[in-house]
Amino acid sequence: MTIFPENISTYGQEIDRLFYTISALVAVAFVISLFVLLYPLFNNSAKRVKKATYFTGAKRKHFRWITFALVALALSDFYFLYAEHGAWVTIEQTQVKPDFHVSITGRQWNWAFTYPGLDGKLYTPDDIVINEMNSELHVPINKNIVVDLWAKDVLHSFFVPNIRLKQDCVPGRMIQRWFKLTKTGTYDIACAELCGLLHGKMRNFLVVESQEKFNGYIDSLYKKNAPALTMTNPSN
Ligand SMILES: [Cu+2]
Known part of the structure; x- marks a missing residue:
């Protein structure tokens, strides 16, 4: 119980x-x-x-x-x-070996997710940013997920009750955390730090899925962002 x-x-x-x-x-x-x-x-x-x-x-x-x-x-x-x-x-x-590395930024008022682009590396020009209210963060099941937590404006707190992970996000510094998830499904991501007027609306979703489904999702992101990628990637 x-x-x-x-x-x-x-x-x-x-x-x-x-x-x-x-x-x-x-x-x-x-x-x-x-x-x-x-x-x-x-x-x-x-x-x-x-x-x-x-x-x-x-x-x-x-x-x-x-x-x-x-x-x-x-x-x-x-x-x-x-x-x-x-x-x-x-x-x-614990420094785990990351199977997937994603950057998460708290802002007034949603969580923005940055996935590595085709080069597989974060913080390069081809990164894909999802920055909308109620958007989803997709991660594969049974893999080490390493997250870089940032705050853009004020203090936020990355909180996923189903993971038992709650971590303050502080403007001006990056805090790294990790998790490995054992069940597929859609779970709430909340902000646990009163961060302004729409703090209570700061709700995103964590989608845990099989590696195949996750790959499909990432592919669809690449396709959607393809025009922007060719513009920002000097090798194209
Ligand atoms: Cu917040």
Whole structure:
């Protein structure tokens, strides 16, 4: 049972497990905090205790409890660091061999997708740019997809709930992330950073498809963009 949208990435399970771990520990802390807050309120009601006592917290007896809470907090922090280390390394620090490399730019208000042109290389004049609201990003299934994330104007956040990937896009810098997807279909790409008036309309789609279908899509892009390609490609 899961409360999240279906996971389609190879590392999504790790994020889900972290979420449940953190929620469980925070739930325990929440119940203890409520108890510590409410118990004295009821136990020391005006009927039972006539005059309130003022604690400075300086006495060893009182200070002990402050120290106990601090240590418990620090220990849980270290535990989270330990628990998340694997996912952190997989998602943020692993250099995968890219099977497909695409550039994604957040702008007010859509995600623009830049595919490499016929030369197979990004950031050359024959790149193909799809820059429309509600457009699709096509990627092949079971392949390492490396994405360069950019922002054109303000902060955006590339968010695909089904991949469990959410990454801020910052103007002036490129952030690279990767994913490998295990299920075909069409999934939402959202922006998770309030980025202006039409932030809520900033919705694109991720289409995961077989390698054959994906090749067909890329071919159709080349054909559609052919006149522009011959104009910008000096070798033609
Ligand atoms: Cu945005």
